[in-house]
Amino acid sequence: MDRLAVTHQAVKQLLESGEVEGVLALRASGPSTILHLYRKGDDLSDLALWPKYNAPKIMDLLQRSAPDARLGMVVRGCEERGLIELAKHNQVALDHLRLIGVACTAEERDACRCAWPYPTQIDAGERVEGIADALVAEHDKLSLEERGEFWKQHFARCIKCYACRTVCPQCFCEVCMLEDSLWVHTGTMTPPFPTYHLIRAYHTVAKCVGCMECEAACPADIPLPVLYALLRRDAEEMFGYVPGRSVDELPPLVVETLPQGG
Amino acid sequence: MEYRNVLTTCAYCGCGCGLYLEVLDGKVVGTLPAKNHPISEGKLCVKGWNSHAYIHHPDRLTTPQIRDRRGGALREASWDEALDLVARRLSEIKATSGPDAIGFMTSAKCTNEENYLLQKWARAVIGTNNVDHCARL
Numbered sequence: 001m002d003r004l005a006v007t008h009q010a011v012k013q014l015l016e017s018g019e020v021e022g023v024l025a026l027r028a029s030g031p032s033t034i035l036h037l038y039r040k041g042d043d044l045s046d047l048a049l050w051p052k053y054n055a056p057k058i059m060d061l062l063q064r065s066a067p068d069a070r071l072g073m074v075v076r077g078c079e080e081r082g083l084i085e086l087a088k089h090n091q092v093a094l095d096h097l098r099l100i101g102v103a104c105t106a107e108e109r110d111a112c113r114c115a116w117p118y119p120t121q122i123d124a125g126e127r128v129e130g131i132a133d134a135l136v137a138e139h140d141k142l143s144l145e146e147r148g149e150f151w152k153q154h155f156a157r158c159i160k161c162y163a164c165r166t167v168c169p170q171c172f173c174e175v176c177m178l179e180d181s182l183w184v185h186t187g188t189m190t191p192p193f194p195t196y197h198l199i200r201a202y203h204t205v206a207k208c209v210g211c212m213e214c215e216a217a218c219p220a221d222i223p224l225p226v227l228y229a230l231l232r233r234d235a236e237e238m239f240g241y242v243p244g245r246s247v248d249e250l251p252p253l254v255v256e257t258l259p260q261g262g
Numbered sequence: 263m264e265y266r267n268v269l270t271t272c273a274y275c276g277c278g279c280g281l282y283l284e285v286l287d288g289k290v291v292g293t294l295p296a297k298n299h300p301i302s303e304g305k306l307c308v309k310g311w312n313s314h315a316y317i318h319h320p321d322r323l324t325t326p327q328i329r330d331r332r333g334g335a336l337r338e339a340s341w342d343e344a345l346d347l348v349a350r351r352l353s354e355i356k357a358t359s360g361p362d363a364i365g366f367m368t369s370a371k372c373t374n375e376e377n378y379l380l381q382k383w384a385r386a387v388i389g390t391n392n393v394d395h396c397a398r399l
Contacts, residue, residue, distance in 0.1 A: 021263055030269040032297040032304075034282050037265035051297040051304075058265070058284075065286055066263050161308040163295075217295060219305040 003102065006124035007074060008047050010100045014072045015040045020098055023072035024059055026052065037062065037071075049074075050108060054213045056082035056169035060091050072098040078112070080119040081209035081244020082169045088251060089207075091172050103127045112212045113225075135226045136233075151227070155197050157220035158190045164214035164224055165200060170207040177203070197227070204228045206235050206251045209244040263287060269296060274309040275370045275397065281306060283314055290317045352388065361389035369396045 001009070011023045015038065026048045027036035033048040035058045056079055062071060075083065080099060086092040103125035104117035115130035142150060165171050165178055178184050183195045191197070208228040215225050235241050239252035267282035280299030284292035293313045297304035306313075316322055326344035327336040339347075355363050366384040368377050381393045 022265070024265070027267075029267065029282070030296060031280060031299045032269075034267040034269070034294065034296075035265075036267065037263065039264075053294065053297075061284075061286065061291070062263065062265055069263055071263075159307060161306065161311065163306060163308075163311060166311050167295075216297065216304055217306070219307060 003105070003125040004047065004049055007049065007100065007102055008044055010123050011038060011047060011072070011074065012044055014098055014100065015042075020070050020072040021066075022069075023074065023100070024055060024062065025074040025100075026050070026055075049102060051216075052076060052079070052108075054167050054169050054211065055079045056086055056092070056211075057167070057172075059083065059097070060086055060169065060172060063092050063096065067093070068096070070096050070098070072100065074100045074102055075119050076102050076104050076108075077116050077118045078114070078209050078211035078244075081116070082211055084244045084247050085170060085207050085209060086172070087247055089172070094247065100124070112210075114212075115210065133226065133229055135223055136229050139226055139230070151197070152193060154220075154222045155193055156190060158196070158222060159220055160184070160189060160191045160196070161219060163217040163219065164222075167213045167217040168204075168208075169211065169213070170204060170209075197222075197224075201227050201231060205231045206239075206241055206253055207243055208232060267294060272302075272306065272310045272313055273371045274307075274313065277301060279306055279310050281310055281313055283317075290314045356388060362392060364388055364390055365392035365394065366390075367394055367396065371396075 007025075011025060014020055014023055018040070022037040022039045024035060024037050026033040028046045028048040033051055033053070035053050035055055038044060038047070055073065055075065059071070059073055062069070080101065083092055083094065083097070087094045099119070099121070101119035101121045101123045103119070103122045104112075104114065105125065106128045109117040109128055109131060113131065113133040113135065115132065117130055118127045139147065139150065162178065165176060177199055178196060183199060184191050208231070210225055210229060210232065212225050215223060218224060232243065235252060239255075241249060241252045265284070265286050267284055269280065269282055272279040272281055279302035280296030281302075282294045282296060283290050284294060291314065293306070293311055295302060295304045295306045295310070326339045326341055328339045328344060328347060329336050352364060366380055368380045384390055384393045
């Protein structure tokens, strides 16, 4: 059976088992797919796997609305890691969730330049190994001055649509610093260099799992995941921390601020 | 719990970006861009991303309001009463001051067909070329 058929079967079984109220998965709709909460008895023929969306953010929304609901979710690697990070920040409850793991295809991996294109448990699809992000490698070759110029040129195209913030599963603050006129003026374009993008970048540290949704949503094609990947690499080198790897690993911003031995 | 997405077209300007309105238990709670959409290719501007915001907004007017005298307060009215008033006053103004005393504002939020109808009505029925558009405000 192909990956979609296996996923279809797993969703059907989970719904029929009565263990969950619904399963969050992608559904073919118009030109795209879109997230949908399938419920028992629903027609599953339009279940789909690609293009992916910011599924962890939608699970956050569903659990906020119904904190006690038991739900299922079809997850790929980045989505599972996104959920794990959200759980560490008390945004989603993993023990209320039943996950159906899907491995990404080589084409999907390449589209996302993904280093980790599979979840912990693969229920559907074949595991393909991750690749290094070629854009990060190119960026590494630049001098300090060239890097500054690189980002300045990219950020100059920003239309301040806030899509990177709005689409991001890891952006869940009730009050967003980027809407504070102290940092980002209203009524002017482009956002002040570099506050908007650097505030956002710092806020992704030890949270961003590299799901690429910000890049997909950016109307100016700014390679934001490259910036966040650099910070992710720093956090790993300095603190041994990899976002989304394990629910038991505490984020360095918590650990480093605890009293010694705490 | 019910969560579904409804494919639609952004109502904020004439570009025609594709988006989904997120419906949670019968209420529109968010917007997601339509990936692979021929116009917007999964991107939206800040207005598009907020397409859902006015639907259930408490400030949204859901019934016509009439101000009976200049400086007076607005009161809620039925559509029949409001349309009767508009028709009567437009006829009066046209009769006393001529058709060019009247102007029409139309909107990118409407369909092409609705905008066509409004300019046709302004020019052929009222008799004025005073037609403008929210994008120039």
